Amino acid sequence: MKTLINRQFDFMGKRRIAFAISAALILVSIVSLLFQQLNLGLDFTGGTLVEVRYAVAPSLEAVRQTLEAAEFRDVSVQTFGASTEVLIRLQQAFDPEVGDQVVQLLRSGGESVELIRAEFVGAQVGEQLRDQSGLGLLVALGIVMLYVAFRFQYKFAIGALLALMHDVIIVVGIFSLFQLDFDLTVLAALLAVIGYSLNDTIVVYDRIRETIRKSRIDDMPAIFNEAINLTLSRTLATSGTTLLVLMALLLLGGDMIHYFSIALIIGVVAGTFSSIYVAAALLIAVKLQRVDLMPPKKEDAEAEEELP
DSSP, rough: OOOHHOOOOGGGGGGHHHHHHHHHHHHHHHHHHHHTTOEEEEHOOEEEEEEESSOOOOOOOHHHHHHHHHHOOSSSEEEEEEEEEEEEOOOOOTTTTTTHHHHHHHHHHTOOOOEEEEEEEESOOOHHHHHHHHHHOHHHHOOOOOHHHHHTTTTHHHHHHHHHHHHHHHHHHHHTTTOOOOHHHHHHHHHHHHHHHHHHHHHHHHHHHHHHHSOOOOOOOHHHHHHHHHHHHHHHHHHHHHHHHHHHHHHOOOOOGHHHHHHHHHHHHHHHHHHHHTTTTHHHHHOOGGGSOOOOOOOOOOHHHOOO
């Protein structure tokens, strides 16, 4: 047991494999975003929401096919709370009679269906706000880069920025690849992922800087391995407890925060990975040296004086 606790993992020795995995995930994400784009929810597009209650839990695929056969477009069907309550999203202009039309269609198969509500959902995030959100995200990343450069060194800022971009692209790419609903809750989760990933990266960077200054060797991969192993228990404890909470939210939190939980789970896993294999390993790629962290030597006042 003691041997396992004191075991040192060679993270930097596997950095090329990790880089290949990250590059593949990012490539797939970008290709998916270019060709499939995001499956934007009603928060972004606007449309009609209809909630119905069945006597017996229905097949969601059968409900979707019934509505699509009636020429309803962009139909999204999911359970809402109980398995007998179904939430139907239609990306179309609101019609006061749409609720009754949907219920009549669903009753045509002999099922007992009750209309709970039918309402219009406006696009809470229009084109202008989407543009502003994108600009705000870029500004936030720029501020993060300046903060890390000021607190550590500009090479650290490059690694932190690329790590954050890595996490955001992978989360968004997975939502695009599997066509999961991207709504305001997912956007909030994305911002939370940025904060989580940055916090984890700062912890690793702080220990790397401290280890470099204390170490008497110039083998950067060995120094990085030592620093990462020193923070490994803290990283795993934080990520593990966070994932336990998120799994509980995913399984028990209901449909309203379903995709929020998925986005955060993906983000926590990607953030933990990137804090080691992107943020830290990139410091080797940008050739971080001990001299980069050493404060400039101050010349003695007497040495500055000109000799007579």
